[in-house]
Amino acid sequence: xxxxxxxxxxxxxxxxxxxxxxxxxxxxxxxxxxxxxxxxxxxxxxxxxxxxxxxxxxxxxxxxxxxxxxxxxxxxxxxxxxxxxxxxxxxxxxxxxxxxxxxxxxxxxxxxxxxxxxxxxxxxxxxxxxxxxxxxxxxxxxxxxxxxxxxxxxxxxxxxxxxxxxxxxxxxxxxxxxxxxxxxxxxxxxxxxxxxxxxxxxxxxxxxxxxxxxxxxxxxxxxxxxxxxxxxxxxxxxxxxxxxxxxxxxxxxxxxxxxxxxxxxxxxxxxxxxxxxxxxxxxxxxxxxxxxxxxxxxxxxxxxxxxxxxxxxxxxxxxxxxxxxxxxxxxxxxxxxxxxxxxxxxxxxxxxxxxxxxxxxxxxxxxxxxxxx
Amino acid sequence: xxxxxxxxxxxxxxxxxxxxxxxxxxxxxxxxxxxxxxxxxxxxxxxxxxxxxxxxxxxxxxxxxxxxxxxxxxxxxxxxxxxxxxxxxxxxxxxxxxxxxxxxxxxxxxxxxxxxxxxxxxxxxxxxxxxxxxxxxxxxxxxxxxxxxxxxxxxxxxxxxxxxxxxxxxxxxxxxxxxxxxxxxxxxxxxxxxxxxxxxxxxxxxxxxxxxxxxxxxxxxxxxxxxxxxxxxxxxxxxxxxxxxxxxxxxxxxxxxxxxxxxxxxxxxxxxxxxxxxxxxxxxxxxxxxxxxxxxxxxxxxxxxxxxxxxxxxxxxxxxxxxxxxxxxxxxxxxxxxxxxxxxxxxxxxxxxxxxxxxxxxxxxxxxxxxxxxxxxxxxxxxxxxxxxxxxxxxxxxxxxxxxxxxxxxxxxxxxxxxxxxxxxxxxxxxxxxxxxxxxxxxxxxxxxxxxxxxxxxxxxxxxxxxxxxxxxxxxxxxxxxxxxxxxxxxxxxxxxxxxxxxxxxxxxxxxxxxxxxxxxxxxxxxxxxxxxxxxxxxxxxxxxxxxxxxxxxxxxxxxxxxxxxxxxxxxxxxxx
Numbered sequence: 001x002x003x004x005x006x007x008x009x010x011x012x013x014x015x016x017x018x019x020x021x022x023x024x025x026x027x028x029x030x031x032x033x034x035x036x037x038x039x040x041x042x043x044x045x046x047x048x049x050x051x052x053x054x055x056x057x058x059x060x061x062x063x064x065x066x067x068x069x070x071x072x073x074x075x076x077x078x079x080x081x082x083x084x085x086x087x088x089x090x091x092x093x094x095x096x097x098x099x100x101x102x103x104x105x106x107x108x109x110x111x112x113x114x115x116x117x118x119x120x121x122x123x124x125x126x127x128x129x130x131x132x133x134x135x136x137x138x139x140x141x142x143x144x145x146x147x148x149x150x151x152x153x154x155x156x157x158x159x160x161x162x163x164x165x166x167x168x169x170x171x172x173x174x175x176x177x178x179x180x181x182x183x184x185x186x187x188x189x190x191x192x193x194x195x196x197x198x199x200x201x202x203x204x205x206x207x208x209x210x211x212x213x214x215x216x217x218x219x220x221x222x223x224x225x226x227x228x229x230x231x232x233x234x235x236x237x238x239x240x241x242x243x244x245x246x247x248x249x250x251x252x253x254x255x256x257x258x259x260x261x262x263x264x265x266x267x268x269x270x271x272x273x274x275x276x277x278x279x280x281x282x283x284x285x286x287x288x289x290x291x292x293x294x295x296x297x298x299x300x301x302x303x304x305x306x307x308x309x310x311x312x313x314x315x316x317x318x319x320x321x322x323x324x325x326x327x328x329x330x331x332x333x334x335x336x337x338x339x340x341x342x343x344x345x346x347x348x349x350x351x352x353x354x355x356x357x358x359x360x361x362x363x364x365x366x367x368x369x370x371x372x373x
Numbered sequence: 374x375x376x377x378x379x380x381x382x383x384x385x386x387x388x389x390x391x392x393x394x395x396x397x398x399x400x401x402x403x404x405x406x407x408x409x410x411x412x413x414x415x416x417x418x419x420x421x422x423x424x425x426x427x428x429x430x431x432x433x434x435x436x437x438x439x440x441x442x443x444x445x446x447x448x449x450x451x452x453x454x455x456x457x458x459x460x461x462x463x464x465x466x467x468x469x470x471x472x473x474x475x476x477x478x479x480x481x482x483x484x485x486x487x488x489x490x491x492x493x494x495x496x497x498x499x500x501x502x503x504x505x506x507x508x509x510x511x512x513x514x515x516x517x518x519x520x521x522x523x524x525x526x527x528x529x530x531x532x533x534x535x536x537x538x539x540x541x542x543x544x545x546x547x548x549x550x551x552x553x554x555x556x557x558x559x560x561x562x563x564x565x566x567x568x569x570x571x572x573x574x575x576x577x578x579x580x581x582x583x584x585x586x587x588x589x590x591x592x593x594x595x596x597x598x599x600x601x602x603x604x605x606x607x608x609x610x611x612x613x614x615x616x617x618x619x620x621x622x623x624x625x626x627x628x629x630x631x632x633x634x635x636x637x638x639x640x641x642x643x644x645x646x647x648x649x650x651x652x653x654x655x656x657x658x659x660x661x662x663x664x665x666x667x668x669x670x671x672x673x674x675x676x677x678x679x680x681x682x683x684x685x686x687x688x689x690x691x692x693x694x695x696x697x698x699x700x701x702x703x704x705x706x707x708x709x710x711x712x713x714x715x716x717x718x719x720x721x722x723x724x725x726x727x728x729x730x731x732x733x734x735x736x737x738x739x740x741x742x743x744x745x746x747x748x749x750x751x752x753x754x755x756x757x758x759x760x761x762x763x764x765x766x767x768x769x770x771x772x773x774x775x776x777x778x779x780x781x782x783x784x785x786x787x788x789x790x791x792x793x794x795x796x797x798x799x800x801x802x803x804x805x806x807x808x809x810x811x812x813x814x815x816x817x818x819x820x821x822x823x824x825x826x827x828x829x830x831x832x833x834x835x836x837x838x839x840x841x842x843x844x845x846x847x848x849x850x851x852x853x854x855x856x857x858x859x860x861x862x863x864x865x866x867x868x869x870x871x872x873x874x875x876x877x878x879x880x881x882x883x884x885x886x887x888x889x890x891x892x893x894x895x896x897x898x899x900x901x902x903x904x905x906x907x908x909x910x911x912x913x914x915x916x917x918x919x920x921x922x923x924x925x926x927x928x929x930x931x932x933x934x935x936x937x938x939x940x941x942x943x944x945x946x947x948x949x950x
Contacts, residue, residue: 044568140377187386240423242408243416256424260569280409287398298391302384310379314387321394328401332408 014078017367020300026293027071027344027359031064031352033286034270034345041258041273042266042347056266056347063349067356074360075367082361083308086130086137090158093130096123097165122350124166124173129358131159131177132184132315139188140308146189149197156181156198171206172338176322178202183318184311223336234269237262238331241272249279266347268339272331290324290343300366309365316358319343426567431520432558434542435587437535437549439596440631440823442830446535446549446641449524452504452517453497456486460572461514471495471515474507497540498522523549525641531599532638533668534768534821545644546666548592548821551767555825558587588833591824593629598622598938606636606912609930613917619670619800620930622938625808625900625909628817628838630766631938635669671764671771674797675913678883679734679923680898681793681803683853685743686731687810688754690849694745697728697856707737709788714740717882731856732864734880734924736792743791748782751790757844758806758816765818765839766801774798793881804911807898811857811877811906813850816841858903861928866897869928871935873946875903878931880923885916892916897927901935902944910934 038060043053082089100114100123114121138145138155145151159181167174182202185195226232226239241257244250255276258265265273275283294317301313320343327342329335341351408416437446454475461467464486472482475496485493497520499507504517523538536547543557544550561584565573606618622632639648647657648665667673689695705721706713716722716736722729730738743751755761755776763771775797777786789795801819809816818838825833857877860866865880878899885892895914900906912927912934920926940946 183390186390187383190382239408239416240420242405243413244420245409246413246417247410256566256568256574257420259574261423275405275409280405283405283409284402287402291395291398294391294394298387301379301387304379306377307379307383308377310383310387314390317387317391317394321398325394325397325401328405332401332404334401334404 012078012081013076014364014367015076018369019075019363020296020366023293023296023300023359023362023366026289026296027356030286030289030293030344031068031356033289034342034352035061035064036252037270037274037345038266038347040253040255040277041270044259045266048260059349060347060352063352064356067353070353071356071360071363074357075363077360077364078368079309079312079361079364080306082133083137083140086134087158089130090134090162093123093127093162094158094165096121097127097162099123101165101168120350122348124170124177125348125350125354127162127166128173128177128180128319129315129354129361131162131180132312132319132358132361134159135181135184136308136311136315139184139311140306143188146185146194147191149194152185152189152194152198156185170339172326172340175206175338176319176326176340178206179322180315180318184314187314188307188311220336223333226333234263235333235337238269238272239333241269242275242332245275245277245279245283247279248281249275249277252277264339268327268341268346269331270346271328271342274345275331286345287324287328290320294321297362300362300369303369304365305368309368313362313365316362319355319358421566424566425564426573428518428563428565430561430563430582430584431518431542432560432584433521433586434523434538434558435556435589437556438589438591438826439594439599440592440629441595442591443596444526445530445592445594445596447524447526448521450501451497451520451522452499452501453494453520454499454504454507455492455494455516455518457492457514457516458486458489459514461486461512463513467512467515470507470510470512474503475499492516527596527600528640528642529638530596530603530641531594531633532641533635533666533670534594534633535641536666537641537644546770547668547768548590551769552590552822555590556587559585561585586828589826589828589830590822591826592821593624593631593823594633594821595631597941599632599634601937602632602934603634603636603638605930605934606634609914609926610636613914613919613921613926615914615918616916617669617913618915619911619913620934621670621800621804621911622934623804623808623819623909625804625812625817625906626815628805628808628819628840629823630819630821631908631942633668633670639665668768668770669913669915670800671766671768672799674772674775674799675894676794676797676883676886677803678793678881678894678896680807680879680881680896680911682731682734682739682791683807683810683857683879683898684755684758684760685739685746685751685791686727686856687758687845687849687853688746688751689742690852691754691845692746692750695727695742697726697852699727701725701727701730701735701738701741703730703735703737705737707740707788709740709785710783712785714785714788728856728859731879732860734860734865739791740788743787744784748779748787751787752776752779752782754845755806758809759841759844760798760802760806764799764801764805765820767820767822767836771801772799774802793883800911800913803898804909807900807911808909809844810850810853811900811909813847814843814845816844854903854906857900861899861903865924866899866928868924869897869899869932869935871901871932871939874901874935874939874944875947876901876932876935877903877906878928880928882921882923893921895921895923895925895927897923897931899928899931899935901939902947907944908935908939908942 035057039057042056046055047053145155163174163177222229222232226235241262255273257276258273262269297313297317301310304310323340323343326340330337341348343355433448439445468483468486472479485495508517534547536549538549539545544553561582564580567573602620606620610618618636620634623630637648702724703716703722705719706715722733722735760774763773805819817840820838822836824835827833854877861869861876861878866878869878876899881896883894895917898911900909910931912930914927
């Protein structure tokens with residue numbers, strides 16, 4: 001039944017197998033499209049800062065190359081081998097998150113980065129795939145825990161510590177991570193009741209964090225009254241950009257809002273630039289690409305030889321889908337503003353590299369999937 | 374392996390999760406549709422408001438023409454130079470080049486360049502050649518906009534009438550402010566898209582609203598007559614070392630003013646440069662400039678003196694209390710109440726008719742006539758001749774007359790008023806009253822504006838002015854013309870006599886207040902042709918030195934002016950014995 005002739009269960013490297021070229025192709029298309037939009041959205045800022053217009057795009061392209069190499073290597077690794085590493089990985093993630101917090105406190109400012117030579121690493125981005133692996137592994141190895149609330153709390157103890165550490169500086173990433181945890185539990189657990197309690201606790205915690213911390217409740221004001229709120233400036237600029245796009249947009253490269261009006265135009269707000277330049281049509285094409293990719297991943301998950309692979313893919317799907325929805329939700333002012341990047345497209349090296357690494361995991365699962373037809 | 378399969382249950386859950394995600398994506402797509410299709414216009418236009426910058430295109434101001442189409446005030450293409458702070462890259466170079474080329478103080482330019490404002494004007498009315506030089510330097514952040522500067526080809530001609538405009542081309546004094554609404558155009562604009570710093574985006578579509586030029590105004594002034602009276606006024610001012618000389622030339626039939634001089638005039642192209650050297654240049658105050666711009670003919674009042682005897686005589690004929698052959702006796706004074714009021718000829722004119730009295734400008738005769746008319750009737754006739762109201766001339770700041778209240782007029786006041794003292798009127802009010810006397814009794818409105826024309830000099834409207842007919846009887850007018858012609862041909866005004874032309878008129882020598890100062894205003898008012906006057910002229914010589922009699926110094930100026938302008942106006946010489 002399985003493709004076990006290609007590999008043995010415990011070997012580190014896998015060779016051959018089913019490579020889902022559709023996923024690979026879609027990922028390529030989205031990443032290349034992202035490079036194009038980063039160039040369009042950032043060249044003005046690059047030139048104003050005294051760099052060549054291609055500065056940000058080139059940097060992003062380097063990360064894309066690194067990411068694709070990483071994706072290939074990871075796709076060759078037997079993902080099952082990772083189940084042995086999941087506990088170690090999550091301790092590493094916690095250590096990095098603690099380190100970056102201490103570093104931030106020491107320099108009297110919020111920081112999300114670890115500087116290693118010329119490289120800046122964002123531990124919260126690294127934590128996402130680690131949480132996916134840890135949760136997938138935990139749900140397989142300790143599946144009995146899923147039957148009780150106390151068990152579930154034990155199961156998610158370490159990821160919740162991670163999420164708590166992330167939430168201190170970056171609530172939006174914490175929410176994404178929490179969604180990943182919930183989604184994997186949702187797919188893995190036999191009963192829904194326990195999850196609902198967990199979900200209620202999560203929502204409550206998020207609300208306390210959101211309204212309890214000064215600058216975040218400010219964001220709620222910006223959400224409800226963007227025209228008048230002082231911090232609604234960014235939201236209004238985004239709506240201006242999206243609204244002036246119309247159905248077919250101003251044409252690629254012709255955004256005006258990116259010329260200093262729209263903050264973060266190549267980053268969190270890149271979808272606004274896509275809308276302004278390519279219109280509703282372009283926006284729908286982008287969304288369609290993501291849906292196709294997620295749909296492919298679901299197909300691979302359904303065919304995975306074991307639940308570990310299925311849970312991993314569930315986590316990756318959640319990661320991509322939540323960030324896509326939250327990002328569009330923010331730029332369209334459907335939800336309160338929060339800094340979530342658009343997967344594969346927004347400028348940001350760590351995010352792109354680890355996103356591609358997650359694709360690598362999915363492809364690794366696909367190499368061993370059962371092809372029933 | 375079988376223990377850890379991705380179960381059917383798991384797949385179902387994943388499918389459920391997938392469906393939930395797709396539902397949320399659909400919400401986002403709906404939201405996008407709402408913003409990008411339904412609200413697209415609203416957000417799009419709100420975006421344009423912040424992205425667009427409006428640059429105005431100046432509308433040219435309407436031209437002023439004289440009655441023959443000669444340009445009196447036109448426009449010269451100039452530029453205004455401003456700096457957009459955020460776009461300046463080389464601040465020091467901008468400061469250096471601008472201060473040098475615009476010959477401005479470096480500290481002043483520095484202050485303006487370094488000021489953090491969206492746009493700071495450095496200098497307006499910059500010569501086009503200088504602006505072109507600056508343009509060729511391609512200084513980042515320096516904006517050069519085309520503009521118009523008012524230009525007066527005759528510099529000082531009719532300066533007090535025309536007035537001038539300010540830095541933004543708005544009228545400040547004179548015709549320029551009176552007709553500001555007509556002359557001012559509507560500025561156009563260019564709307565260009567800019568980035569957040571206000572830098573125009575290359576290749577972005579421009580929205581252009583063309584400026585609408587102002588309408589032109591054709592005046593009743595005649596450049597040649599104006600030049601001639603200014604020359605004549607200047608000549609007599611210099612000869613008599615007078616403070617100022619005013620000459621007004623008007624058509625008494627319709628109130629069209631051909632010329633209005635008030636020398637010294639000032640240079641309209643340099644209106645802030647003082648025109649006399651009695652004050653050091655650095656001590657010239659705003660008051661001095663205001664005085665320089667002041668038009669004595671309408672902005673100030675004076676005691677008209679003997680020229681006002683025309684009004685007294687007219688009132689007497691209107692009331693029928695005198696005829697030209699009535700006889701009087703002048704002993705050189707008249708006792709009025711307990712006062713002894715002298716005649717200018719202290720030895721007296723002896724026995725004389727009323728006609729002799731007006732030819733001699735004899736004060737006792739007019740005091741007697743004034744008494745016969747009485748204060749009530751005198752005031753009634755003065756009111757008919759428009760002396761209690763402003764003339765309605767189309768110039769700003771016209772002064773009103775100052776008279777005793779009727780109930781305060783005793784016999785002394787009545788006596789002095791009869792020969793033009795103890796009240797004040799503007800020169801133009803006298804012109805208007807005398808016009809009615811000599812034109813058969815029509816009270817006209819003196820004016821300068823004739824037509825409003827469009828950009829292609831097509832007449833848009835002919836300006837209309839109020840006319841009051843029959844304010845005095847025709848017979849009175851005829852009698853007055855006859856008497857006033859006699860003043861020129863035989864009386865005190867004979868110095869205005871011009872062979873071949875019939876001229877009527879009246880001289881005056883008014884002593885300025887206080888009487889002890891021995892300062893005078895010599896004046897003469899004259900009209901021609903005497904039977905049907907079409908040219909009425911008033912001259913005032915303010916504080917002449919030496920001989921100060923109006924008949925001696927003012928009348929000949931009008932004779933001289935008439936010798937030139939009567940043939941110019943096509944008034945034929947008559948056969949006069």
